[in-house]
Amino acid sequence: MHKKMAFSFPDEVLEHVFSFIQSDKDRNAVSMVCKSWYEIERWCRRKVFVGNCYAVSPKMVIRRFPEFRSIELKGKPHFADFNLVPDGWGGYVSPWIEEMAGAYPWLEEIRLKRMVVTDESLELIAKSFKNFKVLVLSSCEGFSTDGLAVIAASCKNLKELDLRDCEVDDLSAHWLSHFPETYTSLVSLNISCLGSDEASFSALERLVGRCTNLKTLQLNRAVPLDKIANILRHAPQLVEFGTGTYTADVRPDVYSDLAGVFSSCKELKSLSGFWDVVPDYLPAIYPVCSKLTSLNLSYATIQSPDLIKLVSHCPNLQRLLVLDYIEDSGLEVLASSCKDLQELRVFPSDPFGAEPNVSLTEQGLVAVSLGCPKLQSVLYFCRRMSNEALVTIARNRPNFTRFRLCIIEPKTADYLTLEPLDVGFGAIVQYCKDLKRLSLSGLLTDRVFEYIGTYAKKLEMLSVAFAGDSDLGLHHVLSGCESLRKLEIRDCPFGDKALLANAAKLETMRSLWMSSCAVSFAACKLLGQKMPRLNVEVIDERGPPDSRPENCPVDKLYIYRSIAGPRFDMPPFVWTMDEDSGLRLS
Amino acid sequence: VLSKGEVVSEACSYPAESELETKNGGPSVSVSGTKRAAESVSHEGGSPTGVSGSSQVVGWPPIRAYRMNSLVNQAKSQRADEGDSGIGEKDKPKDALKKKLNYNGNKISSTTTVNEKGHLGFVKVNMDGIPIGRKVDLNAHSCYQSLAQALEDMFLGSTNSVGAEKEQLTKASKLLDGSSEFVLTYEDKEGDWMLVGDVPWRMFVSSVRRLRIMRTSEANGLGIHKKSMANHSCFSFSVSESCYSFVAAPRFHDSNERQRSKPI
Numbered sequence: 001m002h003k004k005m006a007f008s009f010p011d012e013v014l015e016h017v018f019s020f021i022q023s024d025k026d027r028n029a030v031s032m033v034c035k036s037w038y039e040i041e042r043w044c045r046r047k048v049f050v051g052n053c054y055a056v057s058p059k060m061v062i063r064r065f066p067e068f069r070s071i072e073l074k075g076k077p078h079f080a081d082f083n084l085v086p087d088g089w090g091g092y093v094s095p096w097i098e099e100m101a102g103a104y105p106w107l108e109e110i111r112l113k114r115m116v117v118t119d120e121s122l123e124l125i126a127k128s129f130k131n132f133k134v135l136v137l138s139s140c141e142g143f144s145t146d147g148l149a150v151i152a153a154s155c156k157n158l159k160e161l162d163l164r165d166c167e168v169d170d171l172s173a174h175w176l177s178h179f180p181e182t183y184t185s186l187v188s189l190n191i192s193c194l195g196s197d198e199a200s201f202s203a204l205e206r207l208v209g210r211c212t213n214l215k216t217l218q219l220n221r222a223v224p225l226d227k228i229a230n231i232l233r234h235a236p237q238l239v240e241f242g243t244g245t246y247t248a249d250v251r252p253d254v255y256s257d258l259a260g261v262f263s264s265c266k267e268l269k270s271l272s273g274f275w276d277v278v279p280d281y282l283p284a285i286y287p288v289c290s291k292l293t294s295l296n297l298s299y300a301t302i303q304s305p306d307l308i309k310l311v312s313h314c315p316n317l318q319r320l321l322v323l324d325y326i327e328d329s330g331l332e333v334l335a336s337s338c339k340d341l342q343e344l345r346v347f348p349s350d351p352f353g354a355e356p357n358v359s360l361t362e363q364g365l366v367a368v369s370l371g372c373p374k375l376q377s378v379l380y381f382c383r384r385m386s387n388e389a390l391v392t393i394a395r396n397r398p399n400f401t402r403f404r405l406c407i408i409e410p411k412t413a414d415y416l417t418l419e420p421l422d423v424g425f426g427a428i429v430q431y432c433k434d435l436k437r438l439s440l441s442g443l444l445t446d447r448v449f450e451y452i453g454t455y456a457k458k459l460e461m462l463s464v465a466f467a468g469d470s471d472l473g474l475h476h477v478l479s480g481c482e483s484l485r486k487l488e489i490r491d492c493p494f495g496d497k498a499l500l501a502n503a504a505k506l507e508t509m510r511s512l513w514m515s516s517c518a519v520s521f522a523a524c525k526l527l528g529q530k531m532p533r534l535n536v537e538v539i540d541e542r543g544p545p546d547s548r549p550e551n552c553p554v555d556k557l558y559i560y561r562s563i564a565g566p567r568f569d570m571p572p573f574v575w576t577m578d579e580d581s582g583l584r585l586s
Numbered sequence: 587v588l589s590k591g592e593v594v595s596e597a598c599s600y601p602a603e604s605e606l607e608t609k610n611g612g613p614s615v616s617v618s619g620t621k622r623a624a625e626s627v628s629h630e631g632g633s634p635t636g637v638s639g640s641s642q643v644v645g646w647p648p649i650r651a652y653r654m655n656s657l658v659n660q661a662k663s664q665r666a667d668e669g670d671s672g673i674g675e676k677d678k679p680k681d682a683l684k685k686k687l688n689y690n691g692n693k694i695s696s697t698t699t700v701n702e703k704g705h706l707g708f709v710k711v712n713m714d715g716i717p718i719g720r721k722v723d724l725n726a727h728s729c730y731q732s733l734a735q736a737l738e739d740m741f742l743g744s745t746n747s748v749g750a751e752k753e754q755l756t757k758a759s760k761l762l763d764g765s766s767e768f769v770l771t772y773e774d775k776e777g778d779w780m781l782v783g784d785v786p787w788r789m790f791v792s793s794v795r796r797l798r799i800m801r802t803s804e805a806n807g808l809g810i811h812k813k814s815m816a817n818h819s820c821f822s823f824s825v826s827e828s829c830y831s832f833v834a835a836p837r838f839h840d841s842n843e844r845q846r847s848k849p850i
Contacts, residue, residue, distance in 0.1 A: 082645035087720045351647050408647050
């Protein structure tokens with residue numbers, strides 16, 4: 001019987017077997033097999049992932065996993081990236097750091113996304129974890145360079161310090177000099193988000209020089225072009241490099257110096273940065289282009305001809321981020337040169353212009369989907385689209401796993417037929433059977449949601465804006481998308497009916513965000529009462545929702561499953577719908 | 587649907603381009619923290635009718651603030667390089683004009699133009715006594731009056747009654763009219779704290795790092811003489827309308843002394 005099987009191996013053997021199982025999903029599955037496997041697994045889980053920091057409390061995590069070395073936490077909902085989540089909503093990491101500081105002196109890695117981190121927390125990390133190695137802060141805020149200085153000074157074994165897309169209070173660039181002269185273990189440093197003008201280049205150069213294991217270095221905009229050569233000279237072993245500002249008066253000596261130093265970087269696979277690019281300096285990177293697998297030119301305001309030249313030098317490119325200056329013509333060249341391309345992101349150079357400033361249309365995306373057989377992930381901003389193009393794209397590239405299309409003007413119809421784009425997106429979900437992530441845009445009726453509910457069985461994340469006609473749309477998605485974990489909706493006419501009818505579905509998902517929709521306060525209260533394991537948060541800056549009639553729609557709604565119960569760190573404009581009263585103030 | 591209620595007054599407007607027409611301007615909408623953002627998006631049909639141009643809508647197109655501000659930075663430095671003279675120069679006092687010429691005369695590198703953090707549009711605002719700071723989008727405002735109005739809404743709206751002390755609120759409701767217990771200050775690029783309102787709007791926007799609504803008692807050591815905005819030739823408010831009086835802004839502490847505002 002099962003019991004016998006479980007006890008036929010000593011725990012150590014099972015532990016050893018489990019050590020080969022790294023993915024969270026698999027670990028969770030293993031822990032559900034039986035009680036003894038649950039016990040063994042929890043003692044040997046070394047990496048914990050918490051997708052929503054409010055879904056569980058720090059104490060609960062620590063109780064279950066007594067010996068983890070690495071934790072990853074995510075805080076605010078994704079739409080916080082676009083300023084839809086008011087400041088002060090939450091996502092504070094300090095309770096977590098405080099609990100772990102006491103329980104886990106051997107913690108090595110902390111990875112946070114969209115959380116509020118204070119200098120005090122950084123100081124606590126530096127003080128409490130003697131073997132601390134990895135700090136990755138992605139889209140975080142609330143801390144300053146003072147906190148970074150303490151990390152630099154105290155964490156002798158720090159290997160990775162990555163501050164991607166953070167908002168840092170830049171008080172002084174001298175925090176870098178807090179890394180002691182004896183410190184040499186840095187492997188990865190990403191400070192591209194820092195703004196400080198008074199970068200201490202000499203400290204940076206010395207740091208780079210003595211850390212011979214440095215593989216990733218991403219500088220910030222303040223580092224001028226003429227300093228890059230010196231820095232790279234100290235680190236020819238770099239695999240990933242992000243420049244600072246890539247502009248200077250054109251001088252042959254600076255250029256040849258730069259080109260020379262790039263040639264000596266034999267391991268370089270990834271380049272980024274390139275703020276304020278001056279085209280004359282671009283050829284300096286040609287020596288490394290043939291080995292490049294990843295290129296981020298999304299801040300480079302250079303025109304199509306220069307982009308085309310650059311891209312044609314990079315036949316091994318797997319990942320390209322670029323502005324729409326590349327135009328359809330550039331994307332056609334990309335399609336013919338870069339057969340290994342897996343991910344493409346095209347950002348708008350002039351998102352608020354009423355008229356297109358570049359010739360980038362649906363044709364570029366069609367070309368790439370036709371020419372790049374490995375393309376699976378796309379983020380594309382454009383101004384027009386047609387069902388015909390979308391169907392062609394879907395047929396060309398059924399291996400899409402991530403498809404995010406943003407037609408800049410909300411509710412834009414098919415420019416050829418003036419119809420909604422339902423059929424086009426329908427084709428995407430129908431042909432791309434492994435689609436995990438989808439973002440919609442353009443003119444869309446309930447029909448597109450019917451397609452999504454019918455076909456998008458592997459879809460995990462869906463983003464919707466200015467779409468749909470009625471609750472039926474939302475109902476299709478909630479009732480049809482079996483793998484759905486995250487749903488974020490803004491400005492859609494979805495109301496109470498679909499939400500209440502599919503209340504149980506919400507417990508199978510991580511979260512649901514709805515803003516500027518038609519969900520009434522009464523429905524929120526009801527949902528909060530009916531579903532004790534959901535936190536139903538009403539976010540409304542107009543004042544308490546009970547100061548308006550119950551059938552009034554709420555401004556923003558954030559629903560997530562939680563075993564930690566309602567939180568208590570909410571600002572005055574957030575209310576959790578509670579079992580008892582239906583209204584709880586923080 | 588009108589834009590977010592900002593009335594662009596001639597003397598302190600952006601160059602020629604209105605917010606609807608601007609090609610290079612940043613997001614022309616208030617941050618989601620203000621009342622206007624909440625009101626402007628219709629709730630009934632869930633669709634903003636009559637929206638002309640995506641510049642009207644908060645958080646759309648979905649581009650991260652950091653990237654958006656980078657674009658704005660590059661556009662602004664281009665404008666500055668071209669030596670644009672959009673601001674109504676005629677009415678300026680002489681030295682302000684002189685300042686502006688120097689500002690434009692120097693080649694402005696992209697790293698020094700505007701907020702170096704790369705987050706030009708949104709700057710942090712803290713108010714003494716309220717633990718939670720907010721952010722305001724400077725690109726959504728074209729003059730001090732609308733900024734002050736937005737800040738009043740943000741910090742003195744009824745929703746904040748739970749977070750702040752009650753007495754503080756009744757005193758603070760006279761914020762910015764010169765008689766209140768609070769003044770509006772900002773930290774500039776050099777790290778000095780200045781009183782808001784003295785320099786031309788555009789210059790303020792390009793040098794402001796963050797804002798603080800400070801207790802007047804803390805802003806001591808100033809030669810404070812109140813003058814109404816109407817007297818300031820940059821601004822064309824009528825005294826009855828705005829009642830905001832800003833004070834001359836000498837630097838009131840050493841540039842060595844860094845005012846550190848605690849993060850949230």
